Amino acid sequence: MDTPLERNTPDDARPGSAPPTLRAHVVRMLRADILAGKYKPGDRLNESQIARELNISRIPVREALSQLQEQGLVVNRERRGMFVMDLGAEEVLQISSLRIILETEAIKLARSRMTPEIRAQLESLMEQMEAWNGTLLDAAALDLEFHRTIWRATGNPYLERALNTLMVPLFAHRTLEHVSQEIRRWRLSHHRALLDVLAGLSDADPQEALLTHLRMSYTDPERYSTLAKTLSAPTAKPDGQI
Numbered sequence: 621m622d623t624p625l626e627r628n629t630p631d632d633a634r635p636g637s638a639p640p641t642l643r644a645h646v647v648r649m650l651r652a653d654i655l656a657g658k659y660k661p662g663d664r665l666n667e668s669q670i671a672r673e674l675n676i677s678r679i680p681v682r683e684a685l686s687q688l689q690e691q692g693l694v695v696n697r698e699r700r701g702m703f704v705m706d707l708g709a710e711e712v713l714q715i716s717s718l719r720i721i722l723e724t725e726a727i728k729l730a731r732s733r734m735t736p737e738i739r740a741q742l743e744s745l746m747e748q749m750e751a752w753n754g755t756l757l758d759a760a761a762l763d764l765e766f767h768r769t770i771w772r773a774t775g776n777p778y779l780e781r782a783l784n785t786l787m788v789p790l791f792a793h794r795t796l797e798h799v800s801q802e803i804r805r806w807r808l809s810h811h812r813a814l815l816d817v818l819a820g821l822s823d824a825d826p827q828e829a830l831l832t833h834l835r836m837s838y839t840d841p842e843r844y845s846t847l848a849k850t851l852s853a854p855t856a857k858p859d860g861q862i
Contacts, residue, residue, distance in 0.1 A: 646674065646684035654693055654704055654796070655757055661706035661796055665694060692792030707793045715790050716834060717844035720827065722783050723767070727826040730773035731818050738773045739819055745769065746815050749808035759804045760795040764788075766811055770818065794837065810836050 650670070653659055665685055671678045685702045688694040694702050707715075730738070745766045752759055767787065771780040810833055816822035817829045834841035 642676070642680045643683050643687070646676070646680045647687050649674075650684055650688060651691075651693060651757075654688075657798070659704050661704050661793075663704045664700070665702040665704065667702070690788075692789035693795070695789075705789060705792055705796065707789065712790065712793065712838065713841060713843045715786060716838060716841040718786055719783075719790070720830060720834070720842060720845050721847060722779065722786065723770075724827040724830055726771050726774050726779060726783060727814070727818060727830060729776065729779070730770045731820065731826070733773055733775055734818060734820070738769065741769050742766065742815055742818065746811055749811055752805060752808055753801070756798075756804060757795060759808060760791055763794075763808065763811070764791045770814075807836050 650659075650665070659665060667678050667681050667685065671681045674681070685694055689696055689702065693705050695705050696702055745762060749759075749762050749766065752762060764787075768780075768784070771783045774780060813822070813824070814829055814833055817824055817826055822829070831842060
């Protein structure tokens, strides 16, 4: 069964394309090599060299790299080729500043539109995260699927699409972090606080809850967000201002 990080590109055969099974095999193998550290963040993925190593044509390699690009693990640098995703610390914080705005709105909308079915989906994912004891890729897939369930629950396909476009590279970047099982388990378990907000079991402000969640992984995630800085500072508001 494909994980959420694997569901971005259809396997339908196209004229001149590689057989879906071969393409899928190359995708799995390259993904495993990236996650295992054979190819490190910033490394160039030479299409010809990989094809020679696998004793196959360049077509399935090219298509596999394109699929990995859509999944956020690979980036295409113009006139230079394909490289393993390598986000700098400042880039991560810049993306986070947009995430704070967009995902706060998503949490508010999802909470207002919460149904027993959506809550059951989130509870199921939460239970899987709390019981997780597998690979880091599985952990990242559960993490992303939890947030994607929130985004879908907004009922706003444009907001959902914007968050997917923005967040998939960031989640992929997180997948490449070689943190301990304990840290990853701690991060997964913290989703319970977000679920409590979504389910109306907590009175915490959605943005504050999201900021606390982001601080599980990043230092000062609101650095590039004036809105978050303003709302997070209790003494920053003049008297009488809400």
